Amino acid sequence: MLKVIGLGDNVVDQYLSLETIYPGGxxxxxxxxxxxxxxxxxxxxxxxxxxxxxxxxxxxxxxNVDFPRCRKYPGENGRAQVTLVDGDRVxxxxxxxxxxxxxxxxxxxxxxxxxxxxxxxHVSCFSYLDDQMHLLKALKPFVSYDFSxxxxxxxxxxxxxxxxxxxISLGKTDPxxxxxxxxxxxxxxxxxxxxSKGSDxxxxxxxxxxxPQPAHKVDAVDTLGAGDAFLTTFLINFLGxxxxxxxxxxxxxRCLDKAAExxxxxxxxxxxxxxxxxxxxxxxxxxx
Numbered sequence: 001m002l003k004v005i006g007l008g009d010n011v012v013d014q015y016l017s018l019e020t021i022y023p024g025g026x027x028x029x030x031x032x033x034x035x036x037x038x039x040x041x042x043x044x045x046x047x048x049x050x051x052x053x054x055x056x057x058x059x060x061x062x063x064n065v066d067f068p069r070c071r072k073y074p075g076e077n078g079r080a081q082v083t084l085v086d087g088d089r090v091x092x093x094x095x096x097x098x099x100x101x102x103x104x105x106x107x108x109x110x111x112x113x114x115x116x117x118x119x120x121x122h123v124s125c126f127s128y129l130d131d132q133m134h135l136l137k138a139l140k141p142f143v144s145y146d147f148s149x150x151x152x153x154x155x156x157x158x159x160x161x162x163x164x165x166x167x168i169s170l171g172k173t174d175p176x177x178x179x180x181x182x183x184x185x186x187x188x189x190x191x192x193x194x195x196s197k198g199s200d201x202x203x204x205x206x207x208x209x210x211x212p213q214p215a216h217k218v219d220a221v222d223t224l225g226a227g228d229a230f231l232t233t234f235l236i237n238f239l240g241x242x243x244x245x246x247x248x249x250x251x252x253x254r255c256l257d258k259a260a261e262x263x264x265x266x267x268x269x270x271x272x273x274x275x276x277x278x279x280x281x282x283x284x285x286x287x288x
Contacts, residue, residue: 002039005118005122006041007121008045010023011023011028011052011056011078013271013272015276016082018270027123033233035063035064044105047070047077052079078095080093082224097128115136122231123146124148125155142235146168149171164190165192165193166194168193168195182205201213206252213257222270229265233258
């Protein structure tokens with residue numbers, strides 16, 4: 001069984017129209033989605049001491065995701081405000097990670113020994129760990145990093161030499177920009193790039209080849225979490241057990257198609273994985 005961990009951010013997504021908060025965040029979603037697919041999944045991050053933090057921890061327990069080394073501090077948990085426009089999630093505001101922003105993870109020797117016991121570590125640009133990525137590079141696990149659409153040249157140059165897979169959100173872009181970006185990331189030492197392109201699906205750049213994957217079309221209720229679902233499913237299957245005799249290209253396309261299928265299923269529920277809690281606390285109305 002593949003042993004994986006999400007390292008960094010967690011939030012609640014506050015749906016203004018539904019008066020409901022849903023647990024989420026890139027690396028927390030990764031851990032939950034991995035557990036849903038049979039992986040031995042854990043999470044390491046920072047919690048506040050408020051109601052949203054309780055909602056997130058409840059979700060982790062419900063999905064059998066371990067979180068023994070998480071930190072907890074007084075103050076707000078990570079939180080974002082979300083609205084829906086024709087099923088597409090639109091972020092309105094956030095407290096930029098809440099407790100994690102004020103108390104970022106500082107990985108000590110015990111943390112690193114713990115992390116070295118996993119097959120896959122997933123980090124995101126919201127994890128506040130860019131300056132410590134070289135510490136993960138020295139460990140055994142495969143390391144993936146989600147840049148979202150926030151990447152800069154400086155950020156790529158700092159992170160890419162220390163990771164095995166870069167995940168980026170491109171949306172609709174011209175082929176020349178896409179090619180140049182892939183070339184830059186590979187040139188910095190990262191062998192794999194997965195780029196999500198919205199309704200156009202995704203494309204993987206690996207071993208000198210491009211592997212396009214069309215999106216599985218559904219009448220989406222809510223697209224939040226779809227990108228996280230895609231990357232998690234692809235990596236879990238790519239790094240998992242191989243079918244004897246299966247050619248590399250066929251294996252990659254099979255893993256990508258499974259990722260698109262799972263991402264589409266995530267679009268049929270509210271929130272990243274539909275564990276919402278109604279809220280009445282007026283302090284949730286305006287993130288600080």
